[in-house]
Amino acid sequence: MVNIEPTGEACGAIVTGIDISENLTDELMYQLTTALYDHRCIIIKNQDISKDAYYKFAKHWGNLILHVLDYLRMPDYPEMMAIGNTEEKDKDDAIRNGAAVWHTDGSYIEDPTTVTMLYAKKIPKTGGETLIADMVQAYEGLDPSLKSKVDALTAKHYYGRAQFDKDEHEPVPIRTEKQANTNDICEKPLVFKHPVSGHKSLYAVAHSPFQINGFTEKETQVLLAELKSHATQSRFVYSHLYEVDDILIFDTLSTMHRAKEQMNVAKNPGADNARLLWRLSTKGIPFIYRK
């Protein structure tokens, strides 16, 4: 029987007692999605399942997304990405450490990512945490005058980093010219209302936004820096230290996330520092809410 317990930290809940490779009932999906929307992220423990079973499970959460970086796609499962430090592609610092910075998956596409899941297949002996910032709490914790100000604002986003964000090392992901040309600029509100839960949250205030509409470049930089430092305070952040066979799922619309630290290349897949996460992301709402 499913058991759902809050982590006791800023956000997140731990899910035990289920095997997601078994038939997933609507009732269980309601329990899991409710837990996700209540806690911003859930960690389903002890899932020793096949790639195929993981893929089928993820399809319940929305329409699977093909990532713009096609070299991350897996043969046979193109929407699945191998995130880590064990493969040939991971020798490139920008690929291996592209997520070691606060960001929101898919904030740069018109139909944004709604759920991201990371399935831990290899974990390092120490470290390797993923940090999740609760953007609902961050929004609610804004000073009232700032809250009403950001409520009315929209920002332009583009894949890649906000060039002015100098407070941390941000490797720039490598794009082909074709990928660059297929990623248009898109606009998003700074405050997003979740399509299922109705929660209002700060949305994607780091990495992809580069222009707040109606603001000068300097005004944009000042406000985004203020919102990012507010939203990523430790009181809003859950740090997940993986065990093998954890599946971390986060509500992408209501969170920002990052790898806590940069990784070195693993000498071989069995090395002490080897890390491998299988990532899947979805757009749209879970299918049980479309009925």
Ligand SMILES: [Fe+2]
């Ligand atoms: Fe990410």
